[in-house]
Amino acid sequence: MADVAPFPRRLTRASATSESPLARALLIALALAFLSVVLLLPLLAVFSEALRNGVAAWAAALIEPDALAAVRLTLIVAAFAVPLNLVFGVVAAWAIGKFEFKGKAFLITLIDLPFSVSPVISGLVYVLLFGSGSLLGPFLKSHGIEVLFAVPGIVLATVFVTFPFVARELIPLMQEQGTADEEAALSLGASGWQTFWHVTLPNIRWGLLYGVLLCNARAMGEFGAVSVVSGHIRGLTNTMPLHIEILYNEYNFAAAFAVASLLAALALVTLVLKTAIELRYAGQMAAVRGH
Amino acid sequence: MELSIRNVRKDFGATPALHEVSLDIRSGELIALLGPSGSGKTTLLRLIAGLEAPSAGTVFFGEDDASRRSVQERQVGFVFQHYALFRHMTVLENIGFGLSVRPRAQRPARAEIRRRAEELLDLVQLSGLGQRYPAQLSGGQRQRVALARALAIEPRVLLLDEPFGALDAQVRKDLRRWLREIHDRTGHTTVFVTHDQEEALELADRVVVMSQGRIEQVGTPDEVYDRPAVPFVHRFIGESSQVPVRIADGQLWLDDRALGLPASGSGEAVLFFRPHQVEVLSGCGGCLAGTVTGSRRLAGTRRLELELGGGRHRVEIDVPIEHPAATRSQISFRPRTWRVYPAAGDGSAATAATPAPEPEQTAIAPLALYSIR
Structure with a gap:
């Protein structure tokens, strides 16, 4: 460094951690450019591609019976998977965050398993469990219950893949909050259920909501695991992502992107919902976190 | 309400946190459990409250064997070091919580709960702050709310775990005097835990000095300061x-x-x-x-x-x-x-x-x- 910056210039910075205006502008521009290329452009491409042949063609692709069946199945799967994982996630996070027991570290690792394992393997696990060569599959089949290549299998695979979302969101929160609030409620005479309902649940509600929204987004969008267990029966076991893939493979791009745009819109609605809630309850959330 | 702790032992895994401890507390007394960290004082307090179960021994509230009762049934007012106020409830809701979770038959009417909460808010000198949330209060104010909440259930004993530990020196001194006044007015048998000998000597009727899971000496502030029973007490209290x-x-x-x-x-x-x-x-x-x-x-x-x-x-x-x-x-x-x-x-x-x-x-x-x- 031959040229030493004039001393007074350094003093114009607001604080030790702030950068010069030029550096700030550069960093912001870089971030925006990256976001546009990686996130915004693909999203726009989906919608522009979907509407390429006009709104009528777009709508026609959506109200086509197979497409409607795929939408319905996706919603059904989410309607099962999200509440189940809401309950399991809260229970798992409660156990890990509030109690000390042997094998806790192992349980945390286990909860992460669906994240660390490829979704295809998650699907294959269910094929092994419920396939015709397994012990369970033929037994259930003889009792008239189809799991594989039917709705139960798709729900199971989705539950498996989306399990960590709620639990992962809540575990650090519950660990940080500790058990003092619960102990206070119990010492004041509240029953276990009252304590959970009036104290624990309100303390975690924002984390819980966030986890549920993420879980829902993934449940509707899951491809790999569902693809393995679904069997791709049109109008019966195709979820939206699977339906999109089939249309795409048939070179039916307009229809594929039309359904894709609907799926993307569902995800966007989820995000908008989350942001709206954050804005609406910003003060309350700050109060809860800042305590 | 007298308390009688008889041969209470508590092990956490293989390590004993409390060795066979016995202690009698008279009705209306203000007692300090004083000791360095790891001396078992908080464990003893939590055993009295029922937040921990003893490995052996019994705790009597008067004639009543409290060790057979759950924490809810013991009806103790417990104040935590970090307040443990319910952050999503207003101050008044916090204070009224203990009354509002009672079974329907014993639960006062909503207006009555509110009146009681307002009354306690006056007692802890926070009138007018009932609609605030805990996050909007200072540390000292939060601890006062925590005490009001504990008093609301008409506790048989009042237990405080390092109640002023998280506060700065000046607030701590004010609250100390204030707690003494509240105690004198309400007359609750009160046990508080502290590692601050000055606090224990100034506030308590009797001081229980603890070390490594044992009670080293029980006595008035004068006794433990002027006539320490063992070298540890001499070293720990005063210089x-x-x-x-x-x-x-x-x-x-x-x-x-x-x-x-x-x-x-x-x-x-x-x-x-x-x-x-x-x-x-x-x-x-x-x-x-x-x-x-x-x-x-x-x-x-x-x-x-x-x-x-x-x-x-x-x-x-x-x-x-x-x-x-x-x-x-x-x-x-x-x-x-x-x-x-x-x-x-x-x-x-x-x-x-x-x-x-x-x-x-x-x-x-x-x-x-x-x-x-």
Whole structure:
């Protein structure tokens, strides 16, 4: 460094951690450019591609019976998977965050398993469990219950893949909050259920909501695991992502992107919902976190 | 409500947090559990509350065996170090919580709960802040709300776990005085945990000094300060200097120097005295003498660090600011008040001792207590 910056210039910075205006502008521009290329452009491409042949063609692709069946199945799967994982996630996070027991570290690792394992393997696990060569599959089949290549299998695979979302969101929160609030409620005479309902649940509600929204987004969008267990029966076991893939493979791009745009819109609605809630309850959330 | 803790033991895994502890607390008393961290004081408090279950022993609330009851049934008011206020409820909702979760048959009407909460809010001098959320209050205010919430359920005993531990010094002092007033007005049997000896001595009717899962001494603030039962209590409460000594010929010796302090028995022992309870002598036949190695100003006095005898035992004494001794390099002094305890691991001195009959003291009585003025 031959040229030493004039001393007074350094003093114009607001604080030790702030950068010069030029550096700030550069960093912001870089971030925006990256976001546009990686996130915004693909999203726009989906919608522009979907509407390429006009709104009528777009709508026609959506109200086509197979497409409607795929939408319905996706919603059904989410309607099962999200509440189940809401309950399991809260229970798992409660156990890990509030109690000390042997094998806790192992349980945390286990909860992460669906994240660390490829979704295809998650699907294959269910094929092994419920396939015709397994012990369970033929037994259930003889009792008239189809799991594989039917709705139960798709729900199971989705539950498996989306399990960590709620639990992962809540575990650090519950660990940080500790058990003092619960102990206070119990010492004041509240029953276990009252304590959970009036104290624990309100303390975690924002984390819980966030986890549920993420879980829902993934449940509707899951491809790999569902693809393995679904069997791709049109109008019966195709979820939206699977339906999109089939249309795409048939070179039916307009229809594929039309359904894709609907799926993307569902995800966007989820995000908008989350942001709206954050804005609406910003003060309350700050109060809860800042305590 | 009297409390009686009988032979209570608590193990966490293989490590005992509390060894066979017994303690009787009189109705309406304000008791401090005082000890360093890891002494088991919080564990004892949580056992009384029912937040922990004892490994052995029983806790009686009056005639009632509380150890058979759950924390909800014990009806204790528990105040936590970090307040544990319900952050999503207003101050009034927090205070009324204990009443509003009662079974329908015993639950007061909503208006009545509110009236009670307002009343308690007045008691803790926070009138008008009922609609605030805990996050909008200062630390001291939050702790007052926590106390009001604990009082709302008309507790049989009030238990406070380091109630002022998270507050700064000035607020702590104010709240201390205020807690004493509340206690005197409501008359609840109150047990609080603290590691701050000043807090314990100022606030409590009796102090329970604990160390390593045992009760070392139970007594009034005067008793534990003036007549510590064991070396630990002497060291832990107030300031202490200690010198290893020998008892022979009816007095104390350091090396081959007689200290001019009478004692009975014989053998190795440890002399304890407090830095401010000494008198500086101008040369002596029997006294403690040492080399000054350091001097520092301490509020109203000057504290000297000395090395005594061939063993260069470090002790501290206080001298008046203007005292000429402060500039000398050699100083002779004698404690005005002192205690002698048998040396650790040496039973001979203990057996030779004449234990002073002192009530309230649970541990071994010290060898001797003398005061010359």
